[in-house]
């Protein structure tokens with residue numbers, strides 16, 4: 323992997339951090355972001371407890387899949403074991419974004435999975451619900467294991483009493499998943515106030531998911 327390509331990944335993480343704080347997906351120094359390129363034997367992750375708007379590419383830390391720092395002078399995010407565990411088991415992934423957005427955290431604190439009640443949820447999950455991973459302390463190996471187990475091959479999971487993890491082939495995709503989960507959580511909670519949401523019948527969910535799979539977007543690699 324050339325230095326230029328690695329620097330580009332670190333720069334993308336810095337920019338994603340600024341986006342995350344400015345759009346209210348996290349507050350203060352909360353949340354964390356990791357990304358990698360295909361074939362990399364490590365990944366890059368945000369440092370622990372540093373303000374997103376002050377980050378420079380050299381503050382981003384290289385970590386291997388056992389959680390050891392292999393590049394950089396900063397301490398990595400306390401959730402680096404969770405990112406390592408997710409990325410190790412999912413070669414399809416290029417990025418992991420972890421946020422503390424308000425509505426998703428509220429739903430996660432009520433331990434309510436988000437059903438596929440909106441077309442945007444169906445498009446993102448393939449018609450599956452967004453599950454809630456059981457509670458474990460932030461930064462623990464236990465949380466890493468629970469998150470991986472609950473995720474399976476899904477692209478999003480709520481962390482009980484904590485926040486959201488969104489996954490993608492790249493940072494743009496992983497960030498979009500976190501944004502979708504926040505919007506869906508807000509609509510889900512508001513709908514519950516007025517007695518909803520009425521769920522879409524399973525067959526229709528499956529039909530919609532298949533339609534999105536076959537027809538939505540420009541296809542891979544375009």
Ligand SMILES: [Zn+2]
Nearest residue numbers: 353460484485
């Ligand atoms: Zn967190």
